[in-house]
Amino acid sequence: MPEKNKTKMRELDPIQRIGCFEEVALGYSKEEALKEAARCLQCKNQPCVSGCPVGINIPGFIKALREERYKDSAMILKGDNNLPAVCGRVCPQEKQCEARCILGRVPGGDAVAIGRLERFVADLEIPIESVVKPSIHKKVAVIGAGPAGLTVAADLAKEGVSVTVFEAFHTAGGVLVYGIPEFRLPKKIVSNEVQFVQEMGVEFRFNEIVGRTVPFEELVNDYDAVFIGIGAGAPRFMGIPGTNLNNIFSASEFLTRVNLMKAYLFPKYDTPVKIKDRVAVIGAGNVTMDAARTARRLGAKEVHIVYRRSEEEMPARLEEYHHAMEEGIKLHCLTLPVEYLGDANNNVVAMKCVKMTLGEPDSSGRRRPVQLENSEFTMEVDMVIEAIGQTPNAVLKAGFSSVQLNKWGSIQADEETGRTNLPKVFAGGDIVTGAATVIEAMGAGKRSAKAILKYLAGV
């Protein structure tokens, strides 16, 4: 029988890491990777594969790894996943591939650490010549250089399609560069992957906001097909009284300043970021954990996560939640802020909150939080970061008016093909599903790329 438990991954010590933005999880050594790979039972029915949104041949890459055929292993990974170094780090594996692993069903046993092994193989950086087929004399415009757009671009380029990516920011990666912090996903890894896409001949046009600086209709006219992968980037606010007081930020603002604009290196980098002593971060998803841990690293003395449901319903990746707790961040469950209070200068000084209890399950299947009567209390804070979710960007509504939206304001697209109501236009990623995961956005990109190729071939 294999070892019951996962091979541990070395991590930076919590005390050391809250003083810097270095990556926390240090990766496996060769010995550790081989030891972990040996745990895999190579199941014939491959339950793990059905848990991966892009269906990676998991037993296959693990087999090659343990036979030390590293290049084969890397090729298997890259065949299904353009960004294995990213996914190995940020996939919520415990809800995806690893949730289905047979070893996880053994009482007290852990699933194979599929994500960690994926990261190990990807980090070997074995050069893989991507075979780019001869030009098929078709051109496709990809809007947005997030995981969805990058995947479509790479998959089409490989097939000889000429691809131009239009990106609003000055750099590619989407949430991977402006949302997820350096200590969880070093930006070097993202830029390596982007370079890989560039080397396949994909052209990037940065600083172009389709629908604003380039009309969407112009792309529809000029290209043989268009893929929309613009993400769901607009922050939501709870909208409680006092939202516009000073030192209340959306997680998007806080993280964009720190990650995209490198405010953690202020004043070497010009963009400032605010940091105070007692910070509250509202929510309990990945964005919440990222904002809370970033605040801690920037020097906040206390960081409090305030969440209206219970620990069980938390949507964040388990590992990040554990990391946050190790870093001294405090969790207040079943708590909902209802008003911000400010001083004479309009700086936030406290938050009025109420206590919650869990009622019947709601449409998401999670138990709905209900307010407990007479439970109001005040929490002193001098900075608040709201991380309660994102919605499609407002620019969309004006700029893509011919594309049909669904009732949530996201783009209406076929799940299997990404087709929209316009024949030439495909869409995928967060702009279709609402805020989801990196690998789901890539999966949508893969499917759309296939459908676009068929469309271009007139099938």
Add this chain to the structure above:
Amino acid sequence: MYKVISREAIAPDTFDIWLEHPNIHKRAKPGQFLILRLDEFSERIPLTIVSTAEGRLRVIIKTIGKSTYKLCAVKPGETIADIVGPLGNPSEIDRFGTVCVIGGGVGIAPLFPIAKALKEAGNRVIGILGAAKKELLIMKDEFLPHLDELYITTDDGSEGIKGTVTVALQKVLKKEKVEVIWAIGPMVMMKFVSLMAAENNTLCWVSLNPIMVDGTGMCGACRAEVGEEVKFTCVHGPEFDGRKVKWDELIKRQYQYREEEKRAMEDYLKEMGGKNA
């Protein structure tokens, strides 16, 4: 990379800069802005597009902190890493009849394309340009051909009426019926013009310039309460009916980063050996 074509100091701490850009001139309309990032280390700096010509555009900048100092130190022939625009919604230009356009300080620059467009649309355009003192009054000669009447105000009386732009506005409103007002300048100026407009039941467009990061509606830094609703200035504005803006809150938000800005500036001056452009 975008080349700086020319740079001219038009008043103390105020620079008139033309930049190369292949596309913005095709789409920019009065009231819109751009965001510029000087180099790898730079902030994203929002600036109004003052004029455009084939393959080029013009911005007028007042140096007030590290980023604007750095930007105005770039010499003709040198380049700027990123420019994105046009951003924001264009001004609602129409033939209204008599309109009054009011600019204060460097706010006179963003007012210019609007005044010009209003004149071209067939309005009677009354201009009020205000500055702290004569030397700081910019673009007067450029405005003249587009105005039917011009009032100048200075705080110290060194040119025109002594006092703020509202003193001149009061005179205008007493004399004739104004259909629409445009006011661009420091927030406090826009606030007082809006109050006067409200008393007179006149629509008053103001161009808000809150702190921005992305300028595309993705961060909410630029939010402002307008008519009981939270608006993101970069995508819902930048122009709003000033009578509906919750000014005091917005003005305080402008100073949120004051400590950090001060630190950045001190650091920059040290780096430059105490002198700047």
